Amino acid sequence: MRPSEPPTLDGAGGLLTIDLGAIAANWALLRDRLSPGAICGAVVKADAYGLGLAPVSDTLWNAGCRHFFVALAEEGMALRAALPEAEICVFNGVDAASAPCLREAGLIPVLNHPGQLADWRAAAAEAGEVLPAALHVDTGMTRLGFDRPDITALAADPAALDGIRLTMVMSHLACAETPDHPLNADQLALFQSVRKSLAPLGPMRASLANSAGIFLGPDFHFDLARPGAALFGIVPAGIQPTPVAQVIRLQGKILQCRRIDTPRTVGYGATHQAAAGRRIATVAVGYADGYLRALSGAAHAHVGDVSVPVVGRVSMDLLTLDVTDVPERQAMPGALVDLIGPRHSADDLAREAGTIGYEILTALGTRFARAYVGGHR
Numbered sequence: 055m056r057p058s059e060p061p062t063l064d065g066a067g068g069l070l071t072i073d074l075g076a077i078a079a080n081w082a083l084l085r086d087r088l089s090p091g092a093i094c095g096a097v098v099k100a101d102a103y104g105l106g107l108a109p110v111s112d113t114l115w116n117a118g119c120r121h122f123f124v125a126l127a128e129e130g131m132a133l134r135a136a137l138p139e140a141e142i143c144v145f146n147g148v149d150a151a152s153a154p155c156l157r158e159a160g161l162i163p164v165l166n167h168p169g170q171l172a173d174w175r176a177a178a179a180e181a182g183e184v185l186p187a188a189l190h191v192d193t194g195m196t197r198l199g200f201d202r203p204d205i206t207a208l209a210a211d212p213a214a215l216d217g218i219r220l221t222m223v224m225s226h227l228a229c230a231e232t233p234d235h236p237l238n239a240d241q242l243a244l245f246q247s248v249r250k251s252l253a254p255l256g257p258m259r260a261s262l263a264n265s266a267g268i269f270l271g272p273d274f275h276f277d278l279a280r281p282g283a284a285l286f287g288i289v290p291a292g293i294q295p296t297p298v299a300q301v302i303r304l305q306g307k308i309l310q311c312r313r314i315d316t317p318r319t320v321g322y323g324a325t326h327q328a329a330a331g332r333r334i335a336t337v338a339v340g341y342a343d344g345y346l347r348a349l350s351g352a353a354h355a356h357v358g359d360v361s362v363p364v365v366g367r368v369s370m371d372l373l374t375l376d377v378t379d380v381p382e383r384q385a386m387p388g389a390l391v392d393l394i395g396p397r398h399s400a401d402d403l404a405r406e407a408g409t410i411g412y413e414i415l416t417a418l419g420t421r422f423a424r425a426y427v428g429g430h431r
């Protein structure tokens with residue numbers, strides 16, 4: 055994960071290094087976990103969880119991935135520009151306004167309720183084409199998806215699907231990260247029964263598992279898995295030791311370092327009292343960069359092997375570390391400290407903030423210098 059050339063930070067306050075080789079390896083690892091015959095797709099919504107849609111999707115395509123998922127039509131169009139031949143499903147589906155764009159870009163909307171089905175049917179009629187679609191059934195998430203009675207009605211009235219070719223039926227697990235949760239088995243049973251009732255409509259793929267769902271075992275794999283987080287090094291809490299490789303390293307640049315002579319407070323709100331003899335380093339990364347304010351007084355960074363605490367409040371562009379335990383020459387202005395790195399994963403940082411690794415990744419701002427390593431480009 056070390057860049058081959060020394061990174062140029064230019065004026066940035068930090069460096070985000072993204073290991074494309076690790077993403078490719080994680081995809082292959084998940085693919086190899088699936089039951090024979092099941093396909094491994096990839097979820098690259100939200101700019102590939104904040105890591106960059108184009109380089110990440112390109113990497114996954116080269117690794118062999120052909121089935122991609124995004125949340126928004128706009129994300130689907132950006133992905134289409136990067137991958138002309140990929141199958142791209144749009145989770146949030148379609149409405150009358152977005153239907154022409156979806157059709158022209160060859161995107162597959164996930165139909166989440168009968169209104170979306172009607173909009174897509176109208177688009178098919180208008181274009182005089184048969185259009186592909188995926189069907190989302192709600193099995194316990196109560197967020198998006200057809201309810202059971204909608205499915206029964208649909209199976210009884212195939213004309214509702216005029217001009218539409220269903221490629222897939224999918225559902226989403228609410229508690230996959232908690233293997234013992236009874237909702238997993240309930241959702242699985244309901245999904246299986248929905249599949250049966252759709253059988254008269256002809257063959258279509260079934261898809262249930264996100265990253266954590268893959269680790270629930272083969273019953274959950276069906277025809278196509280939809281991992282996102284695990285590709286990017288984020289793992290379900292229950293899966294230890296983690297089988298996936300870390301993907302990112304986030305380094306912040308020290309701007310100033312001082313030794314405390316007389317006890318004094320640090321930062322907004324004077325929440326931290328620094329004793330005489332402590333050394334405080336100020337790093338050019340703050341909550342505007344996605345280093346969450348909730349990490350104030352709660353997180354750790356690393357200088358080399360040494361763990362150093364974040365002290366005082368995280369401010370918009372800066373955070374402060376107590377670097378007393380670090381040799382002085384390693385904590386000088388210009389030195390880089392690991393905010394996320396080999397000794398402190400995005401999941402570790404998330405625990406310190408009281409959140410999940412997903413939020414840490416997608417919050418990472420645009421002010422960092424970025425280095426992509428390990429890609430075959």
Ligand SMILES: *Cc1c(COP(=O)(O)O)cnc(C)c1O
Nearest residue numbers: 097226264265280281282283284
């Ligand atoms: C985001 C998302 C996924 C991917 O979930 P991960 O936990 O990141 O693997 C899969 N399916 C749906 C419907 C999603 O919204």
